[in-house]
Amino acid sequence: MVPPGRDLAVSRQDIDLMRYSSVLLLLFPSGEQVYTCLIKRNASMRYHPGQISFPGGRIETGESPEVTALREAQEEIGISPLDVQLLGRLSELYVSVSRYTIFPYVGWMNYKPDFNLNPDEAEKLLLLPVRKSHLTITHSLMKTSRGVMEVPGYSFGGEIIWGATAMILTEFLDLAGDSVSVISQ
Numbered sequence: 001m002v003p004p005g006r007d008l009a010v011s012r013q014d015i016d017l018m019r020y021s022s023v024l025l026l027l028f029p030s031g032e033q034v035y036t037c038l039i040k041r042n043a044s045m046r047y048h049p050g051q052i053s054f055p056g057g058r059i060e061t062g063e064s065p066e067v068t069a070l071r072e073a074q075e076e077i078g079i080s081p082l083d084v085q086l087l088g089r090l091s092e093l094y095v096s097v098s099r100y101t102i103f104p105y106v107g108w109m110n111y112k113p114d115f116n117l118n119p120d121e122a123e124k125l126l127l128l129p130v131r132k133s134h135l136t137i138t139h140s141l142m143k144t145s146r147g148v149m150e151v152p153g154y155s156f157g158g159e160i161i162w163g164a165t166a167m168i169l170t171e172f173l174d175l176a177g178d179s180v181s182v183i184s185q
Contacts, residue, residue, distance in 0.1 A: 019099055019100050019101070020058070020065070021059060021101070021102050022105060023104050023105070024056060024073040024104075025104055025105065026109065033130075034129070035129055035130060036054075037115065037125060037126065038128055038161065039055055039117070041121065050123075055072055055076040057072040058100075066086060075121065076117070077116065077117060077118075077122065086105055089104065090104040090171050095163070126156065126157045132176075140162065
């Protein structure tokens with residue numbers, strides 16, 4: 001899921017400039033399916049404007065990555081951190097374009113949240129069924145800060161999920177496969 005010519009290693013000159021962020025891959029049931037939510041970032045955002053991402057953002061001084069993921073999800077999509085059970089963390093990922101290392105957390109809610117988008121940060125909410133068999137890898141031309149690139153990703157809901165978001169989603173789907181389901185009680 002890595003675009004051509006993309007290096008995920010941190011270069012020596014970037015080590016001192018590196019910043020840290022966290023995202024939340026939130027799982028929740030709706031009917032017989034398990035979903036996650038993605039947002040389309042506001043076009044006026046400084047980093048990755050208009051791109052599809054998991055809720056998340058920069059880790060503040062003195063804040064743990066877990067707290068950041070939950071705080072940012074509350075700020076961007078209006079869910080209470082008290083309602084999210086953190087299940088674990090996926091592999092950290094360095095994004096050289098923005099010099100961010102991302103800590104992706106997986107969380108669970110027992111119900112479909114009443115989402116409340118913050119329009120300053122999110123233009124659109126995408127509810128994605130978490131089934132590997134529902135997604136196929138596509139290659140799309142995307143305008144980036146480094147010019148137009150052909151990138152691998154997923155097409156869903158009229159949007160392209162690519163870059164770090166696609167890498168995080170792919171890791172989760174590779175680990176979970178089609179075994180993510182709602183257990184009836």
